[in-house]
Amino acid sequence: MAKSLMPVPDPHPDVFDVEWPLRVADVDRTGRLKFDAATRHIQDVGSDQLREMGFEETHPLWIVRRTMIDMVEPIVFKDMLRLRRWCSGTSNRWCDMRVRIEGRRGGLIESEAFWININRETQGPARISDDFVAGLQKTTPVNRLRWKAYLTAGAREDAVDVRPYPVRVSDIDIFDHMNNSVYWSVVEDYLAEKPDLVAAPLRVTVEHDLPVALGDDLEILRHDYPAGSTDAFGPDVANRTVTTLTYVVGDEVKAVASLFAL
Template identity: 80%
Template sequence: MGLSKAMMPVPDPHPDVFDVEWPLRVADVDREGRLKFDAATRHIQDVGSDQLREMGFEETHPLWIVRRTMIDLIEPILFKDMLRMRRWCSGTSNRWCDMRVRIDGRKGGLMESEAFWININRETQGPARISDDFLSGLHRTTDVNRLRWKAYLKAGSREDAEHVREYPVRTSDIDIFDHMNNSVYWSVIEDFLYAHPELMAAPLRVTIEHDLPVALGDRLEIIRHVHPAGSTEQFGADLSDRTVTTLTYAVGDETKAVAAIFPL
């Protein structure tokens, strides 16, 4: 478990793995033609909505928030390829679940992801119980039925940061729930990787944990810390041999999210 956890392999073939394809388009890629993390996150959101509709629970379970998303870039998927996305459940509890999405390029390339999703009650805006019939469908691809939340990351302070910068929140970043959409947090990751291309030379894992929403008008700052190899026991023994970079998304004294970036 923790940041170095092994993701569940795709149970393929399996009738309860949602399996779809669509083309990789120009708005999804960077200047080198690579499927970007923020675009991949939009696809992960969209395929989740499509699976919810396919399962017949779009009306009864319409609201979900993501608490953590972990994405592995194993091999870049390149422009004009066809994306194959397979989505299935890798763990459940009564109110939340882990959902895996594997993104393959038909010509090559691979991104793996796992996200911790919380079912939300429309009226109370708090966690809500997932119906028994919905759970029974999720259980067909996993035997993990006592999934618990445990944060892997802690916020970094401004005082000992390597770098602090403001990230302007735009009107176009705000979604139907009146806060910054999940995919925009991954645009920050793309900005960081552009300045550190050496990290793209090997498979890479990026994890973002969300604490509080970002609203329009917030003065969002990105606080960066670099933890060199040998100083990273805080992230687990498996990561003590590599550098881990963290980005804290903060508005004033409030931590909105924390990201971790390291080579696999």
């Protein structure tokens, strides 16, 4: 949970580098770039890089298993966003991809996401072609990336809060389940009551276990762990206050999020 994110290898010809404006739908009432909007940008720049690399037709389907986002400094409305994307770890079926989002007038968001290449017919993990992997490895020496969960679901019995989260038709994507960015709308709902967290550098991680479908009775279980009680998250987080949000349908865990100040 307290891992150090790979620094941007700049300048580097294989770092994908684009700009686009920050739009009104991307910001909250204060003008801050929201986490759910940042996640959409992370998805979109991934699609653009895939097209630029020439693999949009051969590797069209990807799902994200984990996204870690550090809001180092808020990016505010009417700014121009610079997004840089590069690979920080590879395997033959999945990869870690870093995205740095900067505002021209200030503000910085760092992220890393664990992406799995999906076979259209089986809907399972698929091998990434050798030439694609070779391109990804130009920015990282990590070529034996393994999946390891960082987060543990909280139980309903000791949750400090349980809230329903209705799933809307507009939340469902091409895979017929709730899009990754919607999980971050849940994070924004929590942060609306915690302005002190948004004011400081903040790390939020979302891990996905199972998809959420239209019609599911989704609930969010919240657990708060005070500083000094968080050694279960690792020694580097033991002195932090950590909040977890567990996404459940009945007794089935769909995803888990964690939040703590950096």
